[in-house]
Amino acid sequence: MKNEKYEARLLHRDYPKSDPYGSLSMPVYHTLAYEFATAAEMEDAFCGRTTEHTYSRVTNPTVQHFEERVKEITGAYGVTALNSGMAAISNTFFTLAWSGSNIVTSRHLFGNTYSFFVNTLAAFGVEVRFCDLTNPEEVAANIDGQSCALFAEVISNPQMEVVDLMALSRVAQGKGVPLVADTTLIPFSHFTASDFGVDIEVVSSTKYVSGGGTSLGGLIIDHGRFDWSRSPRLRSVAGDMPSAFHYKLRREIHRNLGAYMTPEVAFQQSLGLETLPVRYNRHASTCFALAERLEALPGIEGVNYTGLPDNPFYEVSCRQFGNLHGAMLTFDLGSREECFQFLDRLRLIRRATNLFDNRSLILHPASTIYGSFTPEQRKLMDIKETTLRLSVGLESVESLLDDIRQALSYL
Numbered sequence: 290m291k292n293e294k295y296e297a298r299l300l301h302r303d304y305p306k307s308d309p310y311g312s313l314s315m316p317v318y319h320t321l322a323y324e325f326a327t328a329a330e331m332e333d334a335f336c337g338r339t340t341e342h343t344y345s346r347v348t349n350p351t352v353q354h355f356e357e358r359v360k361e362i363t364g365a366y367g368v369t370a371l372n373s374g375m376a377a378i379s380n381t382f383f384t385l386a387w388s389g390s391n392i393v394t395s396r397h398l399f400g401n402t403y404s405f406f407v408n409t410l411a412a413f414g415v416e417v418r419f420c421d422l423t424n425p426e427e428v429a430a431n432i433d434g435q436s437c438a439l440f441a442e443v444i445s446n447p448q449m450e451v452v453d454l455m456a457l458s459r460v461a462q463g464k465g466v467p468l469v470a471d472t473t474l475i476p477f478s479h480f481t482a483s484d485f486g487v488d489i490e491v492v493s494s495t496k497y498v499s500g501g502g503t504s505l506g507g508l509i510i511d512h513g514r515f516d517w518s519r520s521p522r523l524r525s526v527a528g529d530m531p532s533a534f535h536y537k538l539r540r541e542i543h544r545n546l547g548a549y550m551t552p553e554v555a556f557q558q559s560l561g562l563e564t565l566p567v568r569y570n571r572h573a574s575t576c577f578a579l580a581e582r583l584e585a586l587p588g589i590e591g592v593n594y595t596g597l598p599d600n601p602f603y604e605v606s607c608r609q610f611g612n613l614h615g616a617m618l619t620f621d622l623g624s625r626e627e628c629f630q631f632l633d634r635l636r637l638i639r640r641a642t643n644l645f646d647n648r649s650l651i652l653h654p655a656s657t658i659y660g661s662f663t664p665e666q667r668k669l670m671d672i673k674e675t676t677l678r679l680s681v682g683l684e685s686v687e688s689l690l691d692d693i694r695q696a697l698s699y700l
Contacts, residue, residue: 374507429463447658449618590621646682
């Protein structure tokens with residue numbers, strides 16, 4: 290998707306109703322309930338015969354406008370905004386999965402996603418089948434009639450593995466299961482997931498979209514391309530509708546789980562959408578330049594960034610993401626102790642979690658995000674004690690390098 294199309298379609302989307310004051314920004318509708326002129330109008334709204342709002346746990350004008358803006362720029366069939374990226378993942382799989390079903394995925398997952406699959410869903414009778422997502426034959430061998438989805442992160446966090454989405458899509462379509470992808474690490478302003486066969490996107494809008502770590506949010510983006518009559522869970526409601534998934538999600542799951550985005554967050558993230566292409570260009574360009582420079586610094590054992598030509602995933606990353614490969618990299622030092630000493634010496638880069646804040650953020654994944662996992666689990670997930678994860682902000686390359694050099698000088 291070209292940036293100029295993104296910006297024009299985003300900035301000039303009309304409101305569903307005219308604002309009496311001519312506001313250029315969608316107002317924050319900080320309300321819970323909505324009044325109706327008649328009992329009949331109220332019945333029609335609650336029974337889904339009209340699109341009027343009934344209660345802000347279900348829909349809200351400010352949140353709906355944010356959803357419609359995302360829908361416009363992604364070309365999706367439907368978008369649901371929730372209060373975190375994990376809410377997006379959990380709502381997606383409570384819509385797709387059933388007791389006795391299985392999810393086919395990789396062990397290279399964000400820690401809470403892994404925990405949700407292995408611990409939370411297991412209590413509801415859902416199996417997780419781990420395999421190498423870079424091996425389509427192995428993936429195909431793990432999918433059967435009880436598989437509810439094939440799930441992948443487009444760039445795994447923090448292992449930096451890039452899957453070939455078209456190859457996975459061919460496997461998924463041939464087996465009759467949807468391809469669900471977490472696309473958080475590459476924003477939809479620069480990457481159109483549906484072009485690579487993704488059926489459902491989940492996004493932590495806390496990251497790039499929020500505009501500098503302003504707010505928590507998540508998105509479920511349904512591209513309306515999967516034939517849901519092939520899903521044992523959803524075939525009974527598929528009928529002639531474009532997406533039984535979106536219908537089930539909006540009419541039941543998200544209403545019952547109560548994780549809808551708040552109007553205040555939708556307002557903040559709508560503003561974040563407007564500057565996303567500009568910020569992402571700066572984030573990703575700086576990250577690439579920094580990755581190149583880090584490789585030459587003494588004390589750094591290795592740099593993992595998919596935009597580097599010697600990276601094993603460089604070719605597939607270029608094919609899917611173009612010339613911008615995201616704003617997260619990892620690098621290794623000699624030991625866990627060196628990682629801690631390095632972190633303690635930093636003066637500019639912040640020791641904090643989150644990704645794609647305006648400030649650069651760094652952490653030691655093994656002792657933080659994966660700190661509650663056993664050493665055996667971390668080994669299976671390729672989480673090393675020597676790895677540091679760096680989310681590159683809007684500072685200059687030289688400022689970041691100066692801070693890294695001075696911290697390394699003490700080792």
